[in-house]
Amino acid sequence: MNKERKITYHDISKKANVAIGTVSRYFNGEKISDKTRIKIDNVLKEINYVPNFAASTLRKKSSDIYVVTPSSENETINMPLINGIKFELNLRNINFFQFMSSPNPEMYEKDIKYINQRNPLGIISFMPKKINTSLIKTLKEIKSSEIITYNYEIEGVKHHCINFPEIFKNLAEKIDEKLPNNNIAFLGIKNADTLNQKMFQEVHNNFINGIKKSSVTFHYLEKNDFSLITQWMEKTAEYCPANIVVCETHVLSVSLYEFLYRNNLRDKFIISDIGKDDFSQKMVDADIKITIDYFKVGRQIVKSFFGETTTKEQIYKISFK
Structure with a gap:
């Protein structure tokens, strides 16, 4: 033979x-x-x-955790978040591996299956913006490795989400306290990614419920896009009754700031920003800043993976000029 x-x-x-x-x-x-x-x-x-390790690791689970991130030329990786995960895993003597996958859900699913063959201790999944039922099914069916998703809920699978609805409710209450009797425009996304649709709706509801002393109008763009916000501002900047613009995402804040600055309209509006404390947020120079400590969020993801409670840990601050 x-x-x-x-x-x-x-x-x-x-x-x-x-x-x-x-x-x-x-x-x-x-x-x-x-x-x-x-x-x-x-x-x-x-x-x-079939990789050799697939058979050899069936006998013993490794002490490895893989962080799977969808990566493309148009997306940047949140390094403070990744570093927070790595830091917390190192404290627990667990090996950290980052696996750069594809934003394509079919390719992402293949990579999840491939990683699972290594029989790791766990997988931390940063879900792609576009998902399909096959990917969800695969994540639900994996039993040999523990899986936790970030900012996406799947029934029967662990998840860790930033509580954006709570953040924007807190923001509304602080605006009511510090800047009452104003006209507020809430700038959000009309067709939010499937990844955030439920959460974004809760954000809108919590914000409107938190404002008691000012009027609020909601303005929805099709997507996070500079050209769309430019079109919106060109149509509304001259007659928009709002003097405070609350932006749902950092991309919207950056785009709004660039338009206002370029057209000598920056002093006409009080604008908000949300994101991590980095050069990009400093560049916007917003009047109201929601700064998220993503390093701490990364550590929280690991704690949630191991079933530890993190709800009492503060991961953001809201500041006014």
């Missing part, structure tokens, strides 16, 4: 017509293009390749 030939990185790279280093990055969870990932996937499927 012929001995089964061992498949090497060289064999895979030759069949996929990619560099050996690219194959290595594929198996180490490092970033490669979706096109290249698909080519390697197809080769592995063709040769029915």
Whole structure:
């Protein structure tokens, strides 16, 4: 009987017509293009390749936790959040691995299955903005590894969410206290990503319920986009009765600030911003700032993974000029 030939990185790279280093990055969870990932996937499927570690780790669960992030040229990784996760895992002597996946839900699902083959202690899933039922089903069916999702709820799966509805309710109450008797425009997203739809609705409800001494009008854009906010401002800046504009996202705040500054309208409005304490938030120079400590949020995600309570920990502050 012929001995089964061992498949090497060289064999895979030759069949996929990619560099050996690219194959290595594929198996180490490092970033490669979706096109290249698909080519390697197809080769592995063709040769029915199963990584050696898949069989060897079935006997013993590792002490590794993988943070899976959807990554593309148009998205940036929240490094304070990642660093908070890594810090808390290091305190617990648990190995940290970051796996850069694709924003494409099909590719993301394949990567989740691939990581699960390594039999890790757990997976922290930063969900892609676009999801499908197959991805949800896969996450619910994985039992060998503990899974926790960030800012997305799946029935039967652990999750950790920033309480944005509470943050905006607190903001409304502080505006009522410090800036009463004004006209407020709440600038939000009409067709929010599936990822945030439920949460965004709660944000709107909590904000309007928290304002008692001012009038509020809601203005919805189709998406987080500079060109859309420019169109909105061009139509409303001259006659908009509001003198306070509360922005639901940091992207909206940046876009609004740029438009107002460029058109010498900055002094006409009091504007709010929400985000992490970095250069981008300082650049906006908002009158009202919600600053989120994402390093602390990262630590909270790990605590939630291990079933620890984090609800009493303050992760944001609201400041007025």
